Amino acid sequence: MCPTERNDAASDASSPTSLLERASLVLGCFDAEHAEIGISDIARRSGLAKSTTHRLAAELIRLGLLEQGEGGGVRLGLRLFELGQLVPRRHALHEAARPFMEDLREATGNNVHLAVLDGIEVVYVEILWARDVQPLPSRVGGRLPAHATGVGKAMLAFSSPEVVRARIEAGLARRTAYTIIMPGALTRELAAIRASGISYDRQESAMGVVCAACPVFGVDGAVVAALSVTGRAERLDIERMAPAVRTAALALSRSLGAPTPT
Amino acid sequence: MCPTERNDAASDASSPTSLLERASLVLGCFDAEHAEIGISDIARRSGLAKSTTHRLAAELIRLGLLEQGEGGGVRLGLRLFELGQLVPRRHALHEAARPFMEDLREATGNNVHLAVLDGIEVVYVEILWARDVQPLPSRVGGRLPAHATGVGKAMLAFSSPEVVRARIEAGLARRTAYTIIMPGALTRELAAIRASGISYDRQESAMGVVCAACPVFGVDGAVVAALSVTGRAERLDIERMAPAVRTAALALSRSLGAPTPT
DNA sequence: CCCATGTGTCCCACTGAGCGGAACGATGCG
DNA sequence: CGCATCGTTCCGCTCAGTGGGACACATGGG
Numbered sequence: 172m173c174p175t176e177r178n179d180a181a182s183d184a185s186s187p188t189s190l191l192e193r194a195s196l197v198l199g200c201f202d203a204e205h206a207e208i209g210i211s212d213i214a215r216r217s218g219l220a221k222s223t224t225h226r227l228a229a230e231l232i233r234l235g236l237l238e239q240g241e242g243g244g245v246r247l248g249l250r251l252f253e254l255g256q257l258v259p260r261r262h263a264l265h266e267a268a269r270p271f272m273e274d275l276r277e278a279t280g281n282n283v284h285l286a287v288l289d290g291i292e293v294v295y296v297e298i299l300w301a302r303d304v305q306p307l308p309s310r311v312g313g314r315l316p317a318h319a320t321g322v323g324k325a326m327l328a329f330s331s332p333e334v335v336r337a338r339i340e341a342g343l344a345r346r347t348a349y350t351i352i353m354p355g356a357l358t359r360e361l362a363a364i365r366a367s368g369i370s371y372d373r374q375e376s377a378m379g380v381v382c383a384a385c386p387v388f389g390v391d392g393a394v395v396a397a398l399s400v401t402g403r404a405e406r407l408d409i410e411r412m413a414p415a416v417r418t419a420a421l422a423l424s425r426s427l428g429a430p431t432p433t
Numbered sequence: 434m435c436p437t438e439r440n441d442a443a444s445d446a447s448s449p450t451s452l453l454e455r456a457s458l459v460l461g462c463f464d465a466e467h468a469e470i471g472i473s474d475i476a477r478r479s480g481l482a483k484s485t486t487h488r489l490a491a492e493l494i495r496l497g498l499l500e501q502g503e504g505g506g507v508r509l510g511l512r513l514f515e516l517g518q519l520v521p522r523r524h525a526l527h528e529a530a531r532p533f534m535e536d537l538r539e540a541t542g543n544n545v546h547l548a549v550l551d552g553i554e555v556v557y558v559e560i561l562w563a564r565d566v567q568p569l570p571s572r573v574g575g576r577l578p579a580h581a582t583g584v585g586k587a588m589l590a591f592s593s594p595e596v597v598r599a600r601i602e603a604g605l606a607r608r609t610a611y612t613i614i615m616p617g618a619l620t621r622e623l624a625a626i627r628a629s630g631i632s633y634d635r636q637e638s639a640m641g642v643v644c645a646a647c648p649v650f651g652v653d654g655a656v657v658a659a660l661s662v663t664g665r666a667e668r669l670d671i672e673r674m675a676p677a678v679r680t681a682a683l684a685l686s687r688s689l690g691a692p693t694p695t
Numbered sequence: 696c697c698c699a700t701g702t703g704t705c706c707c708a709c710t711g712a713g714c715g716g717a718a719c720g721a722t723g724c725g
Numbered sequence: 726c727g728c729a730t731c732g733t734t735c736c737g738c739t740c741a742g743t744g745g746g747a748c749a750c751a752t753g754g755g
Contacts, residue, residue: 190712191456191493206524209703220745221744223743225703225705230451234453240521249549251516251520252523253517253556254513255515256574258517259469287511289511312518452741472731472733473731484714485713487732488714
């Protein structure tokens with residue numbers, strides 16, 4: 172429903188100039204809720220001409236980036252999954268972080284998240300679910316604005332001022348009643364995180380969801396990721412989780428070759 | 434080393450006509466061993482002109498499909514990981530198969546693989562490693578010729594004759610001394626698998642690696658995946674594993690809504 | 696029953712996006 | 726120092742890609 176508004180938000184107003192941009196627009200039409208889409212639907216969402224979409228889709232299918240679905244529509248192809256598994260930012264972290272994440276789940280009994288910063292947004296790279304799987308909105312490969320998540324704030328706090336400025340200038344979109352939307356409030360929050368080394372999310376990204384997060388540093392001392400323990404507000408005491416998260420994040424940072432913090 | 438031969442194998446001899454094909458060639462230059470590559474290197478591998486490669490890479494970076502590496506080169510971007518997580522063929526299976534795969538690892542104590550058939554090759558969708566992680570060559574997102582793997586033969590055996598013919602016509606490449614390379618031998622092997630419901634890999638894909646695999650069926654009764662228990666030849670008695678693999682595959686098929694086999 | 700509206704597919708004249716040879720400055724190795 | 730190779734930039738030519746329009750087919754309401 173409301174099939175035309177996606178394009179307005181995605182491609183601003185200018186028609187895409189390059190073919191690759193058009194193809195990228197087509198790929199961007201898919202999400203977790205829309206796994207298989209028809210040609211006309213894609214054309215509508217992406218704002219491309221139907222004939223263009225058709226030809227583009229046919230080519231993408233030939234390359235394995237899309238594939239013919241069962242309901243006559245098309246869906247993302249296995250080749251994308253293959254390529255996705257090779258992404259270094261994800262791969263290297265995945266390997267290194269896995270044991271520490273398992274420790275953290277064992278110690279806290281809660282959901283453990285690993286995320287990286289991509290520009291001004293966070294991308295979840297790995298999630299370990301707690302034993303009693305309580306459905307959380309987060310998803311591996313999912314993308315959220317950095318200012319509205321625990322892991323995002325943890326990484327922003329230790330990023331360059333340019334990144335923080337870019338985040339603010341792009342707008343601090345509200346996600347819940349608790350989301351930090353004032354630039355001044357965000358700056359103060361980041362200073363507090365920098366001082367304490369721990370970042371809390373008190374229902375700022377989704378109602379009823381809280382987390383405690385810590386930054387993870389790489390060889391050059393720059394922040395490369397963030398770890399968090401996440402759960403439902405009524406069950407999880409995030410202050411009590413802080414030491415465990417911090418310990419795991421420090422251990423992971425050390426194993427990545429980060430210089431020992433002063 | 435030998436930087437020019439990749440292109441000869443990948444793009445046959447004809448220069449790629451479409452821009453998307455060129456971009457796909459660039460993305461295809463990356464693998465597990467080559468996570469970050471320079472522009473000139475990509476140009477050499479893909480057979481494209483250096484200026485073309487440069488412009489292409491810049492655009493792919495703009496779209497998030499590539500990103501600037503640390504050593505001056507470029508690497509696959511996070512957006513590819515994102516898209517890869519949305520691939521339905523992987524996603525739906527992943528969710529459904531996980532508990533059965535864990536059962537199987539628990540029951541056998543060995544490595545459990547889940548793979549799907551993509552054309553005439555298999556792609557590993559999920560791998561659960563045994564407690565004592567003995568390094569196997571398989572990798573999530575990895576791709577192998579179907580005729581040379583246990584999971585591949587399991588799926589070929591229950592695929593349409595056209596798929597089998599396509600596999601044979603594309604050539605039964607040898608991977609080890611035990612790989613089935615004669616079309617007649619493959620046809621006979623597939624008939625045996627069809628009869629018994631179980632497929633064995635006796636060091637046919639890699640020396641020292643054996644597995645027992647079973648097909649997994651979907652709603653329409655067509656094969657959608659394969660499960661296997663894999664291990665090192667000197668430690669794993671694959672005949673003893675067969676009942677467990679078969680049980681898990683049947684249970685998974687049933688949970689996917691497959692019609693009960695006659 | 697037909698018409699209206701949806702789908703996926705195909706055609707083709709026009710044009711501007713992309714190609715790649717060439718040249719550039721920076722770096723590094725012998 | 727010269728030579729090689731790196732990433733980057735420029736620019737004229739040309740053919741790949743565009744998109745409006747037409748088509749066959751399925752659906753479903755009057």
